[in-house]
Amino acid sequence: MADSLELVKEISVTSPTRIVFLVIDGLGGLPHPRTGKTELETADTPNLDRLATEGICGLIEPVGPGITPGSTPGHLAIFGYDPVKFNIGRGVVEAVGIDFELKPGDIAARGNFCTVDEAGVITDRRAGRISTEKCTELCRLFGEVAVEGVKIIVQPVREHRFVAVFRGKELAPEVSDSDPERVGVSPKVVTAQQAKARRMAKIVNEFIAQAGKILARQHPANMVLLRGFSRHPNLPTMPDVYKLKPAAIAYYPMYRGLARLVGMQVLETGTSIEKEFNTLKQNYNSYDFFFLHIKATDSAGEDGDFERKARVIEEIDRALPVLTSLEPDVIVVTGDHSTPAVLKGHSWHPVPILLYSRYCRPDKVERFSEPACISGGLGRFPATQVMPLAMAHALKLTKFGA
Amino acid sequence: MADSLELVKEISVTSPTRIVFLVIDGLGGLPHPRTGKTELETADTPNLDRLATEGICGLIEPVGPGITPGSTPGHLAIFGYDPVKFNIGRGVVEAVGIDFELKPGDIAARGNFCTVDEAGVITDRRAGRISTEKCTELCRLFGEVAVEGVKIIVQPVREHRFVAVFRGKELAPEVSDSDPERVGVSPKVVTAQQAKARRMAKIVNEFIAQAGKILARQHPANMVLLRGFSRHPNLPTMPDVYKLKPAAIAYYPMYRGLARLVGMQVLETGTSIEKEFNTLKQNYNSYDFFFLHIKATDSAGEDGDFERKARVIEEIDRALPVLTSLEPDVIVVTGDHSTPAVLKGHSWHPVPILLYSRYCRPDKVERFSEPACISGGLGRFPATQVMPLAMAHALKLTKFGA
Numbered sequence: 001m002a003d004s005l006e007l008v009k010e011i012s013v014t015s016p017t018r019i020v021f022l023v024i025d026g027l028g029g030l031p032h033p034r035t036g037k038t039e040l041e042t043a044d045t046p047n048l049d050r051l052a053t054e055g056i057c058g059l060i061e062p063v064g065p066g067i068t069p070g071s072t073p074g075h076l077a078i079f080g081y082d083p084v085k086f087n088i089g090r091g092v093v094e095a096v097g098i099d100f101e102l103k104p105g106d107i108a109a110r111g112n113f114c115t116v117d118e119a120g121v122i123t124d125r126r127a128g129r130i131s132t133e134k135c136t137e138l139c140r141l142f143g144e145v146a147v148e149g150v151k152i153i154v155q156p157v158r159e160h161r162f163v164a165v166f167r168g169k170e171l172a173p174e175v176s177d178s179d180p181e182r183v184g185v186s187p188k189v190v191t192a193q194q195a196k197a198r199r200m201a202k203i204v205n206e207f208i209a210q211a212g213k214i215l216a217r218q219h220p221a222n223m224v225l226l227r228g229f230s231r232h233p234n235l236p237t238m239p240d241v242y243k244l245k246p247a248a249i250a251y252y253p254m255y256r257g258l259a260r261l262v263g264m265q266v267l268e269t270g271t272s273i274e275k276e277f278n279t280l281k282q283n284y285n286s287y288d289f290f291f292l293h294i295k296a297t298d299s300a301g302e303d304g305d306f307e308r309k310a311r312v313i314e315e316i317d318r319a320l321p322v323l324t325s326l327e328p329d330v331i332v333v334t335g336d337h338s339t340p341a342v343l344k345g346h347s348w349h350p351v352p353i354l355l356y357s358r359y360c361r362p363d364k365v366e367r368f369s370e371p372a373c374i375s376g377g378l379g380r381f382p383a384t385q386v387m388p389l390a391m392a393h394a395l396k397l398t399k400f401g402a
Numbered sequence: 403m404a405d406s407l408e409l410v411k412e413i414s415v416t417s418p419t420r421i422v423f424l425v426i427d428g429l430g431g432l433p434h435p436r437t438g439k440t441e442l443e444t445a446d447t448p449n450l451d452r453l454a455t456e457g458i459c460g461l462i463e464p465v466g467p468g469i470t471p472g473s474t475p476g477h478l479a480i481f482g483y484d485p486v487k488f489n490i491g492r493g494v495v496e497a498v499g500i501d502f503e504l505k506p507g508d509i510a511a512r513g514n515f516c517t518v519d520e521a522g523v524i525t526d527r528r529a530g531r532i533s534t535e536k537c538t539e540l541c542r543l544f545g546e547v548a549v550e551g552v553k554i555i556v557q558p559v560r561e562h563r564f565v566a567v568f569r570g571k572e573l574a575p576e577v578s579d580s581d582p583e584r585v586g587v588s589p590k591v592v593t594a595q596q597a598k599a600r601r602m603a604k605i606v607n608e609f610i611a612q613a614g615k616i617l618a619r620q621h622p623a624n625m626v627l628l629r630g631f632s633r634h635p636n637l638p639t640m641p642d643v644y645k646l647k648p649a650a651i652a653y654y655p656m657y658r659g660l661a662r663l664v665g666m667q668v669l670e671t672g673t674s675i676e677k678e679f680n681t682l683k684q685n686y687n688s689y690d691f692f693f694l695h696i697k698a699t700d701s702a703g704e705d706g707d708f709e710r711k712a713r714v715i716e717e718i719d720r721a722l723p724v725l726t727s728l729e730p731d732v733i734v735v736t737g738d739h740s741t742p743a744v745l746k747g748h749s750w751h752p753v754p755i756l757l758y759s760r761y762c763r764p765d766k767v768e769r770f771s772e773p774a775c776i777s778g779g780l781g782r783f784p785a786t787q788v789m790p791l792a793m794a795h796a797l798k799l800t801k802f803g804a
Binding site: 030038059065067083093345346374 | 409410761763765781783787791794799802803
């Protein structure tokens, strides 16, 4: 699929057309045991159904059949990036998750505050799950600590969790974790997994030693554990590959961070579906690609709340005229993965997709639902192909070959 | 797809759920010219149809569209191994076909007893198709012949065919065939195709010279021809990749051997469908994955016996309650390839598949047949994806990425 990015980059052109991706997080579902209908089938969605009737439908596989995607691979795939090739490290995902603006070259690690005894042996890997306020206060103690000219930025995440970002020249992420992932032992000395990472290992160990001193009187949070060292992935950006001017409308930090990693402008917006749609309207003339992300469906699915997920879908449907009245050249409605309420979590099931454009070849689907999409004209296909399809329908791809 | 095995290995976990693969050899068919119905459509299959109604259906491509698979690639694909990447050599297939227990490092060659004249020129490549009894008797003459400390085991296959297995340290399979595949010439001197195979070439030539002496008085079977030198493929095993405890129920040596190559425990069973299903029942609590292989459908197809193939399918359907009453978490019913009676052989046509689990997203298919499966929810997909799908539905795969 990297090849596919290369190919698309070669033939993509700028044009005055506009594309809107409405990404309904965890959209796909499973039948309710009583009714035999999924969340999407249960919801009353006249506006989505009209788009499905006039457009073309199908089912996407974010990573592959049987593979349950995390939110990062699910979204990367929709934006055209092979999520297995571009597998983004733990530390980076954590940094992105707090909306931290990672720069190319930065290396991020996921951190825990933990408790060690007088002998330095770990007695609690989570320091008694200190409050987020306490975590924030402790992170401030680090100020802008530096080791060998490398700036180390420590930012709170939630409870005992934080992110440590190492910013400097020629840093390598190929170092081992300090977190032994069990109690009764000392934190591990960080070692280089490749020769070029020797300096980084030294820097990290020196940082950990300093952290021990800074936290000495902060029992139970008197030490740190670090893992998942990873570098800003330096993804080819959407402006570069697709020649788009893309904007993201999302209020959860994680999705804002991901959008930034692929080169989108992240817009200020509110936390309701209505406010997100209004942000689209207000900024419609300034960009030619919009990623509009709705989180509440996934949250309801994760909570196992079938009814709430169906109601959120209905709320999206009611807001849809704000989007359609802008008359985008291409509208794509899909999700990053399925989150069936009956499974209370992400799942491997393929995700319904609807593509609307004046140039699509309509199928017989008249209802936006999982069973209807099975017989849609797009069939069942890898999510990485959504971007080329959308670009083509927006007349933003020229002919390949002579 | 090697990457896919790697990916699945990373996210697979052990769980108390059970998976049963019912593999109906040569399942797919073609319409009877008179009725317009395939073997599967002709058969009365109420139990399979009920599973199809409650489960999800589709069509699998064992190797790829238009490619007719042998039994080895057909099965490897279903077990999740890319059959093009893991192309198992002729010698190994022959050894596996007689249920010979190959060890890692072993090199197997396919052998013919042949006839040579006084000048050593081949006059019959098959030694007049000697009987299997005669072949067995001749193989015994070799005892456990050894060259340069390498043990050479000669085992009968059928008629003039045998297997020669070279067992020793650091043997290389990169040597040419001695079989010129025509008469009127002498057997070819075996040569090394890579430097590291020079010793092997010497060993093989020395073995052939000894064979000439051993067989000198055995006209018409007075020489051997060897080809298809290949090594035990050292496949990543199913216990390793999938963390399963898998068992095979099959009575044909070839399928038992294949199952062993991928790390399954091969169970003792009888030669009837009923006995195979009973073996499943008796061993159900001791394993978490079962490969239940039915051969008779393929044999009927190869014989061009449309009616017999349909009757075998009905017999399987009648036995099915033995399987379903065990209530496996996931049931997959499919074949390794199609064997349409009208073609009297394997064919390239995709194979119907049915997946039943409480977590599958049902489609509208109510009949297990080739035309019904076309509109199934699984669509038409590579057979290598069957295992990830089955694993996911058995909740044996964790999330990929954060």
